[in-house]
Amino acid sequence: MSELIVSDKWMFLLLALAINLFASFTMYNMIGPFKLVRKLRHYWLLSGAAVYALGLWVCHFIVLIATDNMIVIDWTSVINLFGVMLCAYFSLWLLGSERPFVMKLLLSSLIMASGTVFLDYTSLLSDQVEEYSVKTGLVCFAYILSFMGTAYSFFLFQQKNGTYRMLPGLLLGLSGFATHLLGLLAITVLYSIVLTTDRLNEYMRLLAVILGITTLVIFAFSLLASFVERRYNAMNERYKQLVENSMDMIAIIREDSWEYINGSGLRMFEADEEADMLGKPIYTHLQTKCHMDMKRMLEVTAQGTEQGPVELEWNTVKGKPLYTEVVQTRTRMSGETVFQVIVRDISERKKNEELLINSEKLYVAGQLAAGIAHEIRNPLTSLKGFLQLLASGRQNNKNYFDIMKSELSRIESIVSELLMLSKPQIYELSHKDIRHIMNETVTLLEAQALLHNIEMELNTGEEPLWIRGVENQLKQVFINVVKNAIEAMIDGGRIRIQCFRQGDQITVRIEDCGPGIPDEQMAKIGQPFYTTKEKGTGLGLMVSYKIVDNHQGSIHVTSSLGEGTTFEIVLPYCEPAAEAGGGSGKVTRIHRNRQDEGDL
Incomplete structure (x- = not known):
């Protein structure tokens, strides 16, 4: 190969270095913000690897020209290109994986350095190689240099989450260029062919075409990466504005510590600066009684299960109590699982x-x-x-x-x-047939009904109607309702009483033929001290409603003016045989406080 003058050599070397630096920087531009986008991650990694491989491949040929080495373009050239591209792809993929940081940094650097050194020595696979010699020490030094430069470049890139690319690109490009120079010094190859002037000119024209195409490809990818990154940054800025201007606290939790808190969160916790909160455990300001709730919420969220808002109590940096409602989701940042939380201050709501x-x-x-x-x-x-x-x-x-x-x-x-409404009481629950209770009620009130010229019609059927409760209290309910019906029917008439079962419920229906109840009075039925009787206390129906509610039942009232009123008392059906070891004589004593209005 004809000798090049010194100025031409330096020009080629600078051109090779420039292409390698441009390719390295473009690769970082392409994989920087896009490794977090799962659907496009592999496409951008593959494109970045292709750009870096093209730059390194062209740099290799230009360095061959500058150092007066033989240029051989055959099937090994294609192997060189695809070998470097695959090594770069797997290295970048491993760098963005979820493995421990040190492990993935070392492995990805080893693979990338191997691809760079591989490019220098695959020429030995050519059929046109006759003899060669390798300086092992220099080869090892070149490999170590490539590994260290690549590792430090990846380290800087990862530390800034892909936003810092100028220095990492410079380090990667310089280490790749230096590895080529040392690699060519470490190997001496004797080819079986002689490079004539015509063949050299043919190679130079081919290299010029390859150089032009490669430069255009790298430049096009660089423009594409720059355009998409600007769009990405614009969207990211909008989301950042939404987060920073949110009225609620938005934060990131990593390994049980605060990693990010927006301005609203710092103000909510009365923090004068970020250092008061960031990097500190989340349990520092969380009240002790809520620690288990927070741990349980983190565990449930880590499993990917959705959950509603959880109320937690904190103390601010200045010790002021803080009541909040917390919503939490799981996400990934830099290959690690983190938790995003939205914290809403509900202190005012609690006070209200x-x-x-x-x-x-x-x-x-x-x-x-x-x-x-x-x-x-x-x-x-x-x-x-x-x-x-x-x-x-x-x-x-x-x-x-x-x-x-x-x-x-x-x-x-x-x-x-x-007193019945207020004080704690002891109830004796037992299985009773509602027909028996109603028969006794009718017997007690039959004389009073006759005095008012009222006929009482009772239909209880033949099927046992079992309930579980307090007989005297239920009898009091029936007496109150029937007695009200008797007193309402001034001109006499008929009271129809039906007891029947519907599925798992017992219904007691009491119908009278009285004047009916106006709508404005219907809304007040059961209220304390509300009565239309001259000497009534207004507590009878209130007590009845409470008794039925304590028996897990309900009362429904319908009325038509001039036609009469119907009371339906619904209670749960409970057959004695359904209880383990139960029978009609089984009695359970249960203590009920005032607050336990729904249970006996």
Whole structure:
């Protein structure tokens, strides 16, 4: 091969270095932001590997020209190109994998360095090689140089999550170029052919074409990567603005520590600077009683299971209590599993709920106090008047004592019903046939019905209607409803009572032929101290509703003016045989506090 002048050699060497640097930087541009996009990841990695392989391949031929080495273009050239491209692809794929950082850094650097050195020595596979000699020490030094340069380049690239590319590209390009120069010094090859001037000119024209095509390909990929990156950065900026301007706290948790917190989160926790929160365990400001809830939420989210908002209590950096609602999702960043959380401050909502509950309690207490005062004041006024008459000595009528006794009984009745609603009680639950309870109720009220010219019609059927509850309380419910029906039917009539089973429910239907209940009164049925009777307390139906509710049942009322009213009392069917070792005589004692209104 004819000798090149020194200026030409330096020009070729600088051209080779420039192409290698351009290819390395373009490769980093292509894989930088796109390795996080799962659907396009392999396409961009393959494109980046192809660009780097083309640059390294062309650089190799230009260095051959600059160092007066024989240029052989045959089937080994294709092997060189695809060998480097595959090594680069697997190296980049491994670099973005989920393996431990040190492991993937070492393996990917070894593969990339192997591909670079492979390019220099595959020429020994050519059929035109007659003799060769290799300086092993220099080869090892070239490989170590390539490995160290590649490893440090990958390290810098990974540390900045793919956003820092200038220095990594410079290091990778320089190490690849230096490896070529040392590789050519470490090997001496004697070819069986003689390179004539005509063949050299033919090679130079072919290399010029390859160089032009390669430069255009690398430049086109560089423009494409730059365009897509600008679009990506624009979208990323929009998402960043949404996150930073969010009213809720948006944060990233990695290995149980805060990795990122937006501005709203720092203000929520009263942090003066990011260092007050970032890098610290998430349990530092979480109240102790919520630690297990947070651990359970992290475990459930790590398994990929969706869950609703969880309420957690924190202390701010300055020690102020903070009530929050937390939503958490799992995602991946830099090949590692992280948790993204959205934290909403619900302290004001908690205060409002507490104020509302207290307000409702005060309202109910006021209503109850007003009702009690009104109901008890009337008989007390009568008692006071009679006592004044007796004290004056002007009257000595025995009837006064009967009236006073009646008023005291009325006060005692009101107090008894109130105590039933308030104090903790012991219930004895047993299996009872509702037909038996209703028969006794009708027997008790039959005389009163006859006095009001009312006929009572009872239909209980032949099938046992088993319920589990307190017989006396259920009898009180039936007496209250039937007695109200009797007192409402001023002109007499008929009361129809039906007891029947529908699936897993027992229904007791009591129909009267009274005047009916207006709609405005229907809405108030069951409210304390609401009554249309002259001497009623307004507590009978309220107690009945509570008893039925404690038996896990319900009361439904329908009424038509001028036609009558229907009460339907629905209770759960419970056959004795359904209970383990149960029978009609089985009794269970259960203690119920005031708050346990739904259970017996």
